[in-house]
Amino acid sequence: MKALIETIVRPLVDHPDDVNVTEEENDYKIRYHLTVHENDVGKVIGKNGRIAKAIRTVVYAAGSDSNKKIYLDIM
Numbered sequence: 001m002k003a004l005i006e007t008i009v010r011p012l013v014d015h016p017d018d019v020n021v022t023e024e025e026n027d028y029k030i031r032y033h034l035t036v037h038e039n040d041v042g043k044v045i046g047k048n049g050r051i052a053k054a055i056r057t058v059v060y061a062a063g064s065d066s067n068k069k070i071y072l073d074i075m
Contacts, residue, residue, distance in 0.1 A: 004062055005034060005072070008055055013040035029069040032059070036074075044074055 002021040010016040015037035024031045036044050045052045056072050063070040 001030075001032065001059065001063060001070075005032060005055070005059060008058065009034065009036065009044060012043050012051070013037065014043075015040055025068070029071060030063070030066070031071045031073065034072060034074045041074070 002023060005021045006019055009019050013019060013036055018035075018037040018040070020035045022033045022035075024033065034044070043051070044055070046054075052074055055074075059072050060070055
C-alpha cells in the first residue's frame with residue numbers, strides 16, 4: 001500500500017524525493033502518514049481537497065479486502 005501511495009503522489013509534486021509514507025497499525029485500523037515537501041502540500045491536497053479525496057478513494061478501494069479500516073493522513 002505504501003508503494004501505491006508513493007506511485008500516485010510522486011508525479012504530482014516538484015520534490016519527489018521528499019515524499020515519505022509511514023505506516024501505523026493496530027488491531028482494527030491501519031493509518032498511513034503521507035509527508036511531502038512544504039511547497040508541495042497544496043498540490044497533493046488540490047483545490048477544495050479534490051486530489052486528496054481522489055487519492056484516499058483509490059487507497060481505500062485497494063485496501064477494501066482487508067478487515068481493518070484504512071486511514072490516510074496528509075501532512
